[in-house]
Amino acid sequence: MTTDEKWSKAYERAIQVVSKMTVAEKVNLTTGTGWNSDLCVGNTGAIPRFGIPSLCLQDGPLGVRFADLITAFPAAITAGTSFNKNLIAFRARAMAYEFKGKGAHVILGPAVGPLGRNALGGRTWEGFGSDPYLQGIASRITTREIQEAGLIATVKHYIGNEQEHYRQVGEYYGPNNRISKSLSSNIDDRTLHEVYLWPFADCVNEGIGSVMCSYNQINHTYACENSYLMNKVLKEELGFQGFIMSDWWAMKTGAESFQAGLDMAMPGDRLYFSSPDTMGGNKITQAVATGKFPDYRLNDIALRVVAAYYYVGLDKNEVGGPNFSSWTKHTDGFLHPIGEAGWTQVNKHIDVMNNELSRGAALQTATEGVVLLKNDFNILPLDKGTSTKPRRINIFGIGAAPDARGPNCRADMACSNGALGEGWGSGAVDFSSFVTPFESISEHARHLGINVDYDFTTFDFNGLNAKAPFGDVNIIFAVTNAGEGYAHFDGNYGDRKNASLWHNADEVIAKAAELNKNNIVVVSSVGPANLERWIDHPNIKAVLFASPGGQEAGNAIGNVLFGIANPSGKLPYTIARDDKDYIPVVSQKPEDGLPQAFFSEGIYVDYKYFDKNNIKPRYEFGYGLSYSNFSVSNLRVTQSKPPSEYLPAPPKLKPVYSLPCNKTNDVSEYLFPKDFKRVNRYIYPWVENANDLGTVVTTCESANDAIKELPLAAGGLGGNPALWETSFQLTATASNTGPYDGAYAFQLYIEFPNTTSFDVPVRQLRGFEKPFLKHGASTDINFKVNRRDISVWDTVSQSWVVPRGKYKFWIARSSRDLVLSTEIVI
Ligand code: BGC
Numbered sequence: 001m002t003t004d005e006k007w008s009k010a011y012e013r014a015i016q017v018v019s020k021m022t023v024a025e026k027v028n029l030t031t032g033t034g035w036n037s038d039l040c041v042g043n044t045g046a047i048p049r050f051g052i053p054s055l056c057l058q059d060g061p062l063g064v065r066f067a068d069l070i071t072a073f074p075a076a077i078t079a080g081t082s083f084n085k086n087l088i089a090f091r092a093r094a095m096a097y098e099f100k101g102k103g104a105h106v107i108l109g110p111a112v113g114p115l116g117r118n119a120l121g122g123r124t125w126e127g128f129g130s131d132p133y134l135q136g137i138a139s140r141i142t143t144r145e146i147q148e149a150g151l152i153a154t155v156k157h158y159i160g161n162e163q164e165h166y167r168q169v170g171e172y173y174g175p176n177n178r179i180s181k182s183l184s185s186n187i188d189d190r191t192l193h194e195v196y197l198w199p200f201a202d203c204v205n206e207g208i209g210s211v212m213c214s215y216n217q218i219n220h221t222y223a224c225e226n227s228y229l230m231n232k233v234l235k236e237e238l239g240f241q242g243f244i245m246s247d248w249w250a251m252k253t254g255a256e257s258f259q260a261g262l263d264m265a266m267p268g269d270r271l272y273f274s275s276p277d278t279m280g281g282n283k284i285t286q287a288v289a290t291g292k293f294p295d296y297r298l299n300d301i302a303l304r305v306v307a308a309y310y311y312v313g314l315d316k317n318e319v320g321g322p323n324f325s326s327w328t329k330h331t332d333g334f335l336h337p338i339g340e341a342g343w344t345q346v347n348k349h350i351d352v353m354n355n356e357l358s359r360g361a362a363l364q365t366a367t368e369g370v371v372l373l374k375n376d377f378n379i380l381p382l383d384k385g386t387s388t389k390p391r392r393i394n395i396f397g398i399g400a401a402p403d404a405r406g407p408n409c410r411a412d413m414a415c416s417n418g419a420l421g422e423g424w425g426s427g428a429v430d431f432s433s434f435v436t437p438f439e440s441i442s443e444h445a446r447h448l449g450i451n452v453d454y455d456f457t458t459f460d461f462n463g464l465n466a467k468a469p470f471g472d473v474n475i476i477f478a479v480t481n482a483g484e485g486y487a488h489f490d491g492n493y494g495d496r497k498n499a500s501l502w503h504n505a506d507e508v509i510a511k512a513a514e515l516n517k518n519n520i521v522v523v524s525s526v527g528p529a530n531l532e533r534w535i536d537h538p539n540i541k542a543v544l545f546a547s548p549g550g551q552e553a554g555n556a557i558g559n560v561l562f563g564i565a566n567p568s569g570k571l572p573y574t575i576a577r578d579d580k581d582y583i584p585v586v587s588q589k590p591e592d593g594l595p596q597a598f599f600s601e602g603i604y605v606d607y608k609y610f611d612k613n614n615i616k617p618r619y620e621f622g623y624g625l626s627y628s629n630f631s632v633s634n635l636r637v638t639q640s641k642p643p644s645e646y647l648p649a650p651p652k653l654k655p656v657y658s659l660p661c662n663k664t665n666d667v668s669e670y671l672f673p674k675d676f677k678r679v680n681r682y683i684y685p686w687v688e689n690a691n692d693l694g695t696v697v698t699t700c701e702s703a704n705d706a707i708k709e710l711p712l713a714a715g716g717l718g719g720n721p722a723l724w725e726t727s728f729q730l731t732a733t734a735s736n737t738g739p740y741d742g743a744y745a746f747q748l749y750i751e752f753p754n755t756t757s758f759d760v761p762v763r764q765l766r767g768f769e770k771p772f773l774k775h776g777a778s779t780d781i782n783f784k785v786n787r788r789d790i791s792v793w794d795t796v797s798q799s800w801v802v803p804r805g806k807y808k809f810w811i812a813r814s815s816r817d818l819v820l821s822t823e824i825v826i
Contacts, residue, residue: 002239002241002654002717003651003653003654003715003716003721004207004241004716004717006207006311007207007241007307007311007717008654009310010241010307010308010310010311011241011303011307011657013306013307013310014302014303014306014307014309014310015303015657015659017050017052017306018299018302018303018306018659019659019660019662020050021047021049021050021302022662022669023285023288023289023295023298023663023669023670023685024285024669024670024685024686025047025049025050025302025685026298026299026301026302027045027280027281027282027284027285027288027298027685028044028045028046028047028685029044029045029047029264029301029302029305029306030258030263030264030265030280030281030284030298030301030302031044031045031264031265031268031278031280031281031284031683031685032044032057032264032265032266032267032268032269032280032683033045033054033267033268033682033683034267034268034269034276034278034338034681034682034683035248035267035268035269035338036327036337036338037267037268037269037336037337037338037339037679037681037682037683038054038056038322038335038336039056039322039324039325039326039327039335039346040056040057040058040104040322040326041057041058041059041065041066041108041248041267041326041426042056042057042058042106042108042245042248042266042267042268043055043056043057043267044057044264044305045683045684045685051315052306052309053105053321054321055105055106055152055309055314056103056104056105056106056321056322057104057105057106057108057154057245057266058099058102058104058106058107058108058322058326059108059109059426059427059429060107060108060109060111060126060426060427060428060429061075061076061108061109061110061111061126061127061427062074062075062076062095062109062126062422062427062428062429062550063095063098063429063550064098064099064102064104064324064352064429065326065426065428065429065430066324066325066326066327066429066430067102067324067326067429067430068324068329068347068349068430068432069349069350069351069352069353069432070098070102070352070353070429070430070432071094071095071098071352071353071358071359071361071362071432071550071551072362072421072422072429072430072431072432072434072550072551073091073094073095073358073361073362073365073550073551074091074362074365074366074369074547074548074549074550074552074553074556075125075126075422075423075427075526075547075548075550076109076110076111076125076126076127076128076138076142077124077125077126077127077128077129077369077526077527077547077548077572078365078366078368078369078547078548078549078550079091079128079138079142079365079369080127080128080129080134080135080138080547080572081129081368081369081370081371081547081569081570081571081572082365082368082369082568082569082745082770083134083368083569083570083572083622083745083747083768083770084368084568084743084745084770085137085138085141085768085770087361087364087365087368088128088137088138088141088142089141089142089144089145090357090360090361090364090365091142091361091362091365092110092141092142092144092145092146093145093149093357093361094355094357094358094360094361094362095107095146095361096145096146096148096149096151097149097352097355097357097358098352098353098355098358099146099149099151100149100150100151100318100319101350101352102322102323102324102350102352103319103320103321103322103323103324104151104319104322105151105152105314105319105321106151106152106153106154106209106210107146107151107152107153107154108154108156108212108426109126109142109153109154109155109156109427110127110128110138110139110142110143110153110155110156110203111123111126111127111155111156111157111427112127112128112135112136112139112155112156112199112200112203113127113156113157113158113159113160113161113162113196113199113200113214114126114127114157114161114162114163115127115130115131115132115135115162115195115196115199115605116129116130116131116162116527116572116573116605116606117130117162117163117583117585117599117601117605118162118163118495118582118583118585119499119527119528119573119574119576119579119582119583119606120482120495120496120497120498120499120527120528120579120582120585121162121163121164121482121495121527121585122163122164122423122425122482122483122484122485122492122493122494122495122496123164123423123425123427123482123483123484123494124482124526124527124573125422125423125427125482125526125527125547125548126423126425126427127139128572129572129573130572130573130574130605130606130607130621131572131605131606131607131621131765132194132195132196132198132199133198133764133765133766133767133789134572134765134768135198135199135202136198136199136201136202137202137768139155139199139202139203140199140202140203140205140206143155143203143206143207143208144206147206147207147208147209147311147312150312150313150314150316150318150319151312151314151319152209152210152242152308152309152312152314153203153208153209153210154208154209154210154211154212154245155199155200155203155208155210155211155212156211156212156214156247157212157213157214157215157223157247158200158211158212158213158214158223158229158234158244159185159187159192159196159197159200159213159214159218159223159229160185160187160192160196160214160216160218160223160597160599161185161214161215161216161223162185162585162597162599163183163494163495163585163586163597164483164484164485164493164494164495165177165183165485165493165494165495165585165586165587165595166179166182166183166216166586166589166595167182167183167214167215167216167485168182168215168249168250168485168486169181169182171485171486172488172493173485173493173494173589174488174491174493176589177493177589178589178593179589179593179594179595180593180594181217181593181594181595182215182216182217182222182595183216183217183586183595183596183597184216184217184218184219184220184594184595184596184597185216185217185218185219185597185599186218186219186220186596186597186598186599187218187219187599188599188602188795189793189795190602190603190792190793190795191599191602191603192233193793193800194603194792194793195603195605197233197238200234200238201238201718201719201788202718203718204234204238204239204240204717204718205716205717205718205719205724206717206718207241207311207717208240208242209242209243209308209309209311209312210242210243210244210245210308211234211240211242211243211244211245212244212245212246212247212266213226213229213230213244213245213246213247213250213262214247214250215247215250222250222252223247223250224244224246224247224250224251224252224257224260224262225251225252225253225256225257225260225262226260226261227259227260227261229261230244230260230261230262231260231261234261235261236710236711236714237711237713237714237719238714238717238718238719239714239715239716239717239718239719240717241304241307241308241311241717242304242307242308242311243263243264243301243304243305243308244261244262244263244264245262245263245264245265245266246262246264246265246266247266248266248267249267249269249271251265251266251279251280253279254278254279254280254283254284254287255283255284255287255292255293257279258280258284258293258297258298258301259293259294259297263301263304263305264301264305265278265279265280268280268281268683269683275681276680276681276682276683278683280683281683281684281685282684282685282686282687282688284298284685285670285685285686285687286670286687286692286693286694288663289663289667289670289687289693289694289696289697290693290694290695290696290697291697291699291701294700294701294703295661295663295700295701296658296659296700296701296702296703297703299659300703303657303659323347323348323350324346324347324348324349324350325337325346325347328346328347329347330346330347331345331346331347331349332344332345332346332347333346333347334346336679336682338679338680338681338682339678339679339680339681339682340680341679341680342679353432359552362550362551362552363552363555363556365549365550366546366549366550366552366553366555366556367552367555367556367559367560367565368568368569368743369546369547369548369549369556369569370544370545370546370547370549370556370557370560370565370567370569371544371545371546371547371567371569371570371571371623371624372542372543372544372545372560372567372569372624372625372626372627373531373543373544373545373619373623373624373625374535374540374541374542374543374625375541375542375625375627376538376541376542377541378627379473379518379520379541379542380520380542380544380560380561380563380627381560381561381562381563381566381627382473382561382562382563383444383448383562383563384563385563389448389450390450390471390472390473390518391449391450391451391472392450392451392453392470392471392472392473393441393445393450393451393452393453393471393472393473393474393475394452394453394454394455394467394468394470394471394473394474394475395437395438395441395452395453395454395455395456395474395475395476395477396454396455396456396464396468396474396475396476396477396508396512397456397458397476397477397478397503397505397508397509398417398418398456398457398458398477398479398503398505399418399419399420399437399477399478399479399502399503399505399522399523399524400419400436400437400438400441400454400456400475400477400522401418401419401436401438401454401456401477402418402419402434402436402438402439403415403416403417403418403419404417404418405417407421407431407433407434408430408431411487412424412425412426412428412483412484412487413425413428413483414483414487414488414489415489416479416481416489416490416502417503418436419434419436419437419438419477419479419524419553419554420479420480420481420524420525420526420546420548420549420553421434421548421549421550421551421553422548422550423481423482423483423526423548424481424482424483424484424487424489425483425484425485425486425487425494426484427483427484428483431551432551433551434551434553434554435551435552435553435554435555436553436554437477437522437524437553437554437557437558438454438456438554439554439558440554440555440557440558440559441475441554441557441558441561441562443558444558444561444562444564448562453467453471455467458503458504458505458507458508459504461508461511464508464511464512464515465511465515468511468512468515468516469515469516471516471518472518473516473518473519473520474512474516474518474519474520475519475520475521475522475561476505476508476509476512476519476520476521476522477505477521477522477523477524478501478502478503478505478506478508478509478521478522478523478524478525478529479501479502479503479505479523479524479525480496480499480500480501480502480523480524480525480526480527480529481496481502481526482494482495482496482526482527490502495585495587496526496527498530498579499527499528499529499530499576499579499582500529500530501523501529501530506533506534509521509533509534509540510533510534510537512539513534513537513539513540514539516539517538517539517541518539518541519539519540519541520540520541520542520543520544520561521534521540521542521543521544522543522544522546522557522561523543523544523545523546524546524547524548524549524553524557525545525546525547526547526548527573528573528574528575528576528582529545529575530576530578530579531543531575531618532577532578532618535618544557544560544561544567545569545571545575545619546569547569547572563627563740566626566627566628566740566741566742566743567624567625567626567627568624568626568742568743568744568745568770569624570622570623570624570745570747570814571619571620571621571622571623571624571814572621573606573621574606574607574610574617574619574620574621575617575618575619576610576615576617576618577616577617577618581610581615581617583601583605583609585597603761604761606621607620607621607622607815607816608761608762608764611761611762611763611815612761612762617816620814620815620816620817621765621814621815622745622747622765622812622813622814622815622816622817623813623814623815623816623817624745624814626738626740626742626744627738627739627740627742628736628737628738628739628740628741628742628744628775629736629737629738630734630735630736630737630738630742630744630746630773630813631734631735631737631819632732632733632734632735632746632781632811632819632820633732633733633735633820634731634732634733635730635731635732635809635811635820635821635822636730636731636732636822637728637729637730637731637822637824638729638730638731638782639726639728639729640727640728640824641725641726641727641728642727642728642824642826643722643725643727643787643790643802643826644802645801645802645803645804646712646797646799646801647712647713647720647722647723647787647799647800647801648720648722649712650710650711650712650714650715650716650720650721651715651716651721653708653709653710656703658702658703661698661699661700663696663697663698663699663700664696664698665696665698667690667693667696670686670687670693670696671686671687671688671689671690671693672684672686672687672688673686711798711799712797712798712799713798713799713800719788719800720799720800722787723786723787723788723791723800724786724787724788725786725787726784726785726786727785727786727787727789727790728784728785728809728824729782729783729784729785730748730767730782730783730785730809730811730822731780731781731782731783732746732780732781732811732820733778733779733780733781734746734769734771734773734778734779734780734781735773735777735778736773736774736775736776736777736778737775737776738775739775740775741772741773741774741775742772742773742775743770743771743772743773744770744771744773745768745769745770746768746769746770746781746811746812746813746819747765747767747768747811747812747813747814747815748765748766748767748768748769748783748785748809748810748811748812749763749764749765749766749809749810749812749815749818750763750764750766750785750789750790750807750808750809750810751763751807751808751810752764752790752792752803752805752807753803753804753805753806753807754805755805755806756803756804756805758792758794758803760792760803763808763810763815765815766783766785766789766790767783767784767785767789769781769782769783783811785809787800787802788800790802790807790826802826803826804826805825805826806823806824806825807823807824807825807826808821808822808823809821809822809823809824
């Protein structure tokens, strides 16, 4: 149904190939070969006849998981904290280069869900921040870069996967916490569209090849068998052209899920851990052969996968397939570990990190992921280029130090006894190297002739008592950590238990504040943290808040402390004064074992929730200081094309393709080929023997449920094309009036008319621009506002409408520090 030229071409090519495929060949695209079956975390079956290789699907959103000689990039939340579009692109480009070098075809990222409803959510750091607009811009840029590099991007997790607790039956969330069904995220239609679906629409609009459906249920139907969300919302309304893969073992039924719109079962085997049985593979072959599963759906699946393959250019064969194994660090191993088959060199140890992009992208993203929260008396930077620099520095807190167990302290990083580089779970990678803040500070200090002493112990204050009074400055480090629900650390089952700093850091900080008047706190955190114990203490002069910086985390912090870099990060979420101020989540198992999360706050997530409920945050969304001063002036509307209230009719559909019916009653086509040498426990598309197959039906059903008329909201990639047209352009002049060169992220917030029947947030982020300015310099910054940016989802007409009335556009330093405004009446 696409009207997009590039996808149309990809489909034309896919039709040529898929129309010649056998049922088994098509089924080979629907189901992974099983966990541990091939070298990547997910692998599709190959179609050698058409030169389509087994696709290697590999985590994750910050680098190549389970591989050596790669870069551990800063997490996506760190890229979000930068509020820097060019840098987000740079990071994605560098990452894509490394995946390609390691031979992966499909990257299991970007992640935009969790979006951040749960302030303590275990995986929120895998995405870009707790605002749909920020997530949308960052994920579409990331998608563009990955796919321009010739790989398929996967936006995940679709949808409402906002907490780790209760996402999966069988996972351990602490004692007495077993559930009988996954959490149901109960989300209303408007909230779905304006918050959780929003960034997915951006990625679809960008042409993303793949979407991953999530573990949870939405409104009591599992995501990966939710026909409404997959068929209706994603494929019809948003016009998604690629394929939907399941999260790992998130498919609960076979053919039914495929009917509901799922295209690929991952990793393919049935049970939680590797089993030779599947609900896809041979079961689908059998269902198609016996007429129980419509072949047009199978054709549609195969076309979607093959079209995505052509769309990004994987057929150019630039990606040679995986040259690493996810399952062993040994050089030699099994190609198919599950069947202990194909002993060979599986790890080629290809160094993909030494390139022009990686180190620069990693360091710059980590640096711009540091937020300056407080800087009394301009205590920072430590080196101002004058003689007033400190001569004695003490470093306290475990968050500065290397973990005694090394940077790769435990599988998938489920550990946290040292400096923070990334959270844990499938979104983590092994460190090839890791620089701690301690290392970086020591290096700077040596260079400048500064004494450095330290004490990393956090429960015994002897060292601190002895040293803290004598530092010209004490720098105290604190961390929080979180990760994916299958692993836990210190009683944090994926999600954090609370927003407190770990390892007794509050006490360490408070103690240092008692003993010395010059203290700087550095918090490295996966998300919002509670700073209340000491934040107002006059002896805590400065506070840096660093998002997970990957392998360069320490260098980024060191460079900011010493003024090599001017901090320019902005909080991508709100830091509250009290943990109770955040949106409540389900962390107790209900009696019936069927947990439900009612998203009753609706569209009011993060700062919108604080604004609506008049809760004073400690630091609001978008907040962050600089060593310099930035101002903005002369706001003007430079282009104005006010949109109509209702969307124009969507473009006409192209005729629906129909592939020839090539089902055969030659049963041998559905059975294992004679003398085929099988890998034990590997998932194949063939049925064991003719008796299992049943009666073959050779007629084909026609796709009579194909979309005939489009809803108003639909019609192009990401929805009705009019949604993406620029309505207004605003221009303002940004100036650096302070003493340092630096970058500053100005934000655009919009207040919708409050005179209509739509309840609207106080204000919503709808733009951000981050110029780099030498001190004394000025430049114009431009914000483009499209129709969707000023629309609300109308549940009655099931479409976007632009409410009539007065809109107020604010250029701001944060969601609460508003500088300049202009009004537009539509
Ligand atoms: C995660 C996904 C990941 C997949 C493959 C799942 O546990 O939820 O994000 O891509 O595993 O490792």
